[in-house]
Amino acid sequence: MDHPRRxxxxxxxxxxxxAPMLLSACGDGxxxxxxxxxxxxxxxxxxxxxxxxxxxxxxxxxxxxEATGRGAAATFIDWPDMSTRLNAGFSSGTGPDVLGHGPxxxxxxxxxxxxxxxxxxxxxxxxSDIADFQTALDSGVVDGVSxxxxxxxxxxxxxxxxxxxxEVGLDPDAxxxxxxxxxxxxxxxxxxxxxxxxxxxxxxxxxxASMQQAFTTMLWANGGExxxxxxxxxxxxSPEGVxxxxxxxxxYQGDAPVDNGxxxxxxxxxxxxxxxxxxxxxxxxxxxSTFQQILAAAPEMDxxxxxxxxxxxxxxxxxxxxxxxxxxxxxxxxKDAAWEFITLIGEADMNNRYAEDVGHVPVRESAIExxxxxxxxxxxxxxxxxxAFRSNPNVPGWTRMRxxxxxxxxxxxxxxxxxxxxxxxxxxxxxxxxxxxG
Amino acid sequence: MIFVAPAVLYVVIFQLLPVAYGFxxxxxxxxxxxxxxxxxxxxxxxxxxxxxADFLNALWITARYTLQVLPVTVxxxxxxxxxxxxxxxxxxxxxxxxxxxxxVSLTAxxxxxxxxxxxxxxFNELLALVDLGPQRWLNDxxxxxxxxxxxxxxxxxxxxxxxxxxxxxxxxxxxYEQASIDGATRWHQFRHVTLxxxxxxxxxxxxxxxxxxxxxFAEIFVLTSGGPLNSTTTVNYLIYTEAFDYSRMGSASAMxxxxxxxxxxxxxxxxxxxxxx
Numbered sequence: 001m002d003h004p005r006r007x008x009x010x011x012x013x014x015x016x017x018x019a020p021m022l023l024s025a026c027g028d029g030x031x032x033x034x035x036x037x038x039x040x041x042x043x044x045x046x047x048x049x050x051x052x053x054x055x056x057x058x059x060x061x062x063x064x065x066e067a068t069g070r071g072a073a074a075t076f077i078d079w080p081d082m083s084t085r086l087n088a089g090f091s092s093g094t095g096p097d098v099l100g101h102g103p104x105x106x107x108x109x110x111x112x113x114x115x116x117x118x119x120x121x122x123x124x125x126x127x128s129d130i131a132d133f134q135t136a137l138d139s140g141v142v143d144g145v146s147x148x149x150x151x152x153x154x155x156x157x158x159x160x161x162x163x164x165x166x167e168v169g170l171d172p173d174a175x176x177x178x179x180x181x182x183x184x185x186x187x188x189x190x191x192x193x194x195x196x197x198x199x200x201x202x203x204x205x206x207x208x209a210s211m212q213q214a215f216t217t218m219l220w221a222n223g224g225e226x227x228x229x230x231x232x233x234x235x236x237x238s239p240e241g242v243x244x245x246x247x248x249x250x251x252y253q254g255d256a257p258v259d260n261g262x263x264x265x266x267x268x269x270x271x272x273x274x275x276x277x278x279x280x281x282x283x284x285x286x287x288x289s290t291f292q293q294i295l296a297a298a299p300e301m302d303x304x305x306x307x308x309x310x311x312x313x314x315x316x317x318x319x320x321x322x323x324x325x326x327x328x329x330x331x332x333x334x335k336d337a338a339w340e341f342i343t344l345i346g347e348a349d350m351n352n353r354y355a356e357d358v359g360h361v362p363v364r365e366s367a368i369e370x371x372x373x374x375x376x377x378x379x380x381x382x383x384x385x386x387x388a389f390r391s392n393p394n395v396p397g398w399t400r401m402r403x404x405x406x407x408x409x410x411x412x413x414x415x416x417x418x419x420x421x422x423x424x425x426x427x428x429x430x431x432x433x434x435x436x437x438g
Numbered sequence: 439m440i441f442v443a444p445a446v447l448y449v450v451i452f453q454l455l456p457v458a459y460g461f462x463x464x465x466x467x468x469x470x471x472x473x474x475x476x477x478x479x480x481x482x483x484x485x486x487x488x489x490x491a492d493f494l495n496a497l498w499i500t501a502r503y504t505l506q507v508l509p510v511t512v513x514x515x516x517x518x519x520x521x522x523x524x525x526x527x528x529x530x531x532x533x534x535x536x537x538x539x540x541x542v543s544l545t546a547x548x549x550x551x552x553x554x555x556x557x558x559x560x561f562n563e564l565l566a567l568v569d570l571g572p573q574r575w576l577n578d579x580x581x582x583x584x585x586x587x588x589x590x591x592x593x594x595x596x597x598x599x600x601x602x603x604x605x606x607x608x609x610x611x612x613x614y615e616q617a618s619i620d621g622a623t624r625w626h627q628f629r630h631v632t633l634x635x636x637x638x639x640x641x642x643x644x645x646x647x648x649x650x651x652x653x654x655f656a657e658i659f660v661l662t663s664g665g666p667l668n669s670t671t672t673v674n675y676l677i678y679t680e681a682f683d684y685s686r687m688g689s690a691s692a693m694x695x696x697x698x699x700x701x702x703x704x705x706x707x708x709x710x711x712x713x714x715x
Contacts, residue, residue, distance in 0.1 A: 084682045087470035108685065112471035196571055206577070207663055263577035263666030269556055278558050400684050410667055414579070 036334040040071040041341055044089070044096040046082045046324060055357045060350065064341050072341060090114055090329075097332040098341055103139040103322050103391050104398055106148050111396040111437070115147040116328035121339045122146055132364040133346070139322035139391035148325035149342045151351065152360035154287045155320030155382045155389040156217055158182065158202070158309070159294070162302035164189055164282035175306045177316075179221060179247055182283075182309060186251070186258035189282035200281040201258035202251065208406035212392075213319040214285060215409050218244035220317035220390055221310045227434075231395045234430050236405070237423035244311070245412055245419035253415045262413055271297040289323075291378035292359040305381040308388040320382070320389025323360065355379075397437035404429045464691035471685055483692035493693060495668055496676040497700065499583065503672060504651040504704065507587045507594070512643060514591065515598030520632075522599060523606045533603070540596035548660035551589040552576075555661070579669040582662050586670055590657060594650075598643050605639025606632070641712035645705050652701045673697045 041064075045056060053076050061072045075096070077085050082101055086109075089095035101109075109115045118140075122130065130137065133150060140148025162172035168188045176182050186201025204214045216226060216236075224240030227233065235241070251259040261275065271293035275281040284294075295303055310316040326345070328338045344350060348364055355362040356372040361382045367373050368383045382389075392398060405426045412422035464483055466476035487493045522533050539547065554560040555575040562572040575585040609632065617627050633640075655674040658664060664671035664679075673693060681690035 083685070087682065087685060091470035109471065112469060113473060114471055193571070207665065260574075261577075263574065263579065263582070264557075269553065273553070273556055273558065275557065280557055397684075403679070403683070407668070410665070414667060416667070 036337045038070075039334070040073045041098060041334055041337050042096040043072055043074040043098040043341065044082075044085065044100065045074050045076050046079050046100045046102070048076045048078050049358060052076070052358045055354055059353065059357075060345055063350070064344055067344065068337060068340055070337055086114075093331070095329045095331065097329055097334045097338045098326055099329060100151075100324050100326050101148075103148060103325060103394065104402065106140055106325070106327070107142050107394040107396045107398055109327070110142045110145075110147055113330065116330040116332070116335060116338075118146045118149060118328070118339075121343075122149075125343070129346075132348075132366050135365070135386050135389060136322040136325075136363045139394070140325050140327075142394045148322065148327050149346060150322030150325045150363045151342075151345050152323040152355060152358075153321065153363050153382065153386060153389070154289070154323035154361060155308070155385060156213055156285055156287060156318045157291075157378070157381055157385070158283050158285055158306040159276065159291045159303050159378065160283040160306065161276065161279070162304050164279075172302070172304060175304065177307065177309060178312050179218060179309050180312055182306075183247065183250065183258065186283060187256060190256070190258045197257065197260040199279065200260050200275065202283040202285065203259050203261040203264075203275050203281040204248075204251065204285045206261050206264040208403050208410070211409045211413070212402045212406045215245060215248055215405070216392065217285075217318045218248055218311075220319075221308075221314060223311075223314045227393045227395065231393055232434065234427040234434075237420070237427040241423050242420050245409070245423060247311075248409075249412055249415070249419055252413050276303070277301070287323075288361050288378040288382040289359050292376065295378070303378075305378050307381065308385045316385075316388045317390055318385070318388060319392070320386070321391030322363070395434070395437070397433045400433050401430045404433065460691045461695060463687055464695050466688045468687045469685040470687060476688065479688065483689045484696070486689065487692055487696060492668065492671070493673070493676060493696075496671045496673045497696075499668075499670065500652055500654070500672045500674075500697070500700070501704075503583060503587060503590075503654060503670075504648060506584075507590050507651055508644065508647050510587075511591045511594045511598055511647060512640070515595050515643070516602050516636075516640075518595065518599045519602035519606055520628075522603050533600070536599050537596040539593050540600075544593065544656045545660055547593055548589065548657045551657075552661050555585055576662050577666060579667040582666060582669050586657055586661050589661070590651070590654070593657075594647065598647070601639055601643050602636065605636045608639075609635035637712060641709060644708045644712065648704045648708055649701055652697065652704065673700070 043056075045052070053074075056074045056076075061074065064070070064072050079102075083105060086095065086099060086101070086105075090112075095114075106115065122137075136150035136153045137146060139150060140146055158175075160172070160175065165172040165175075165185075170185055170188060176185050182202065188201070189199070190197055190201035191199035205211065219226065219236055219241050222240045222244045224238050224244060225235040228235055251257060252262050259281075261281070271277065271290070274284070274290075274294050274297070276284045276294055277298045284291075286294075291303065291305070295301070308316040308318045326342045328335055328342070332338055345354060346363070348366065351364060352362050352367050352370050352372060354360070355367070356370075361379050362370070362373065365383065365386055368380070373380050373383050392402065395401070408417070408422040408426035408429075411417045412419050417425070463476060465478060465480060467479050467482075468476035518536055522529060522536070526532075556562075557572060561575060565571070565573065574581070576582050613631050613635070614627055617631050622630065653674050654672050655678065658670050658672055658675045659678070662670040664675050674697065677690045677693045677697070680686050680693060
């Protein structure tokens, strides 16, 4: 028996399904960015820095719109919330077209197929461009494939109060170049009242990620490695690692400690309360953006910066490389537009302006010539030393490995276990994490 | 039936289903980043927790934090409620001033306390006035949890005081008059009139404090990030890192349900202890 009502419903359904298909076949339905469908590009940007928001909304997005005829909507997400938002976005299918994050997150996102490989896009760039940001670009490589495009660099360095150097007879124009000499300088700069340090010689970061970055810096600067080349085994508990950690522990333990920041939370405080600004230390191990904020909080301070250090007879090396990086969601329907957005902020002029407006280190080594870099010693030192900066291993489960290592480093720094025990125990747990992430 | 349907739907969709989903997740290995369905692993997550030193430490820290903040908060709040129950000039301002910390965001309050505890913060400045050296309030594993506890006592006083004040005002005044005529001292009046009359509200305050304190997160996140040496890592903070830093939702869900059992156990003990004999 024929059902006229059902036939009408079928016709209506066919019309509903067919109309958009017909429209997409006949009409353009796409914008200037390759064959991408129309619509604003959705960007999730890490950090809520007002200067960064102004740059994106007032400079970058208008320039992108002018170049492509397409709008872009940026959502600024606090760094610690970025992974949470991405988890929710990816699991619900509402992720952005372009996402920003730090290199530490890249390998895990790749492991779950959440990042688009960028190699074919990078092939479109000039060789000179690639060479210009090669160091930072390496931070986004997983198993030989690029997934993250760096837009800002970073690097750990020692900033020091030149007046304190003069006060104790050290020459601020000839800063130390080795960790051994750094300890001696810190000893000379430390001010003690009985057994209490009233002014530290040097302060290193004391929260887990900072401890790992500090140790890794010392490890590399002593010729050691974190993991084997294929990332299948742990190498940080090598003799080089133990020596590096012994040096790190000596800052806090023994007869004459020079750092009283253990367990401290100074990196959560406003720049004006940094121990360098309050003169509770003479030297600080931090990143250029933090030093920029410190200089803004204490413009009268004669703050200077050391080149990347090494242990005696070894090559200088420090934690660094890419800071903020941009990536493309493989589920995005606007991948070409996403790449155009990314390359726009990577262009020399635009990237220098971004760095200057926000206080970052430009990602291109050629930025050394720019007025901004020349006028800002912390940024200039970071750019000059960019070849010595290295990033953490890009392996799945990295954040767990980092925090596990930090946990044992903290125990060693508090003299609860010896450096060798701490590194061996950390290595055993990290090997287990490597095995879990296969 | 139709009238209660919206409420029933709300409870089912927004409260029961998420809890049931969380419980189901606790038997799986799952990352929100993965494209496939969660992998069923049975009791693996729960068994792993038994041997997880970090989790057992977090459970101990949670118990210690709850049990050290709770009695101090309730005792001081009771004292303040008795004071606020007396008629004196400015009693309204007194009550409001004590209640203000409760209405300020815990995160904002934690930031202010972070500054006060810092090397050059208010507490060390006060010590300097009496020629005492600076203390590492939140930087020392031996003192960090106590530092967080002091802040939480201050924060919780207002709400507890208001609840206990409401409880005090339900006790009939003539009971005190009769006790006074019978020659009862202030202490006897407190012991035999105030405390029994306040018992239902006290039990409520204690039960709610156990529930809130056992789930502490914001103050830990802001003040110490669980350190130093995990000395302030509560179970809720550990759940956060497990779920959002490491994307291990199955393991985090198992922790959440063990925490639920822990809170339920503590609350039941409190309710039984407070039951009228």
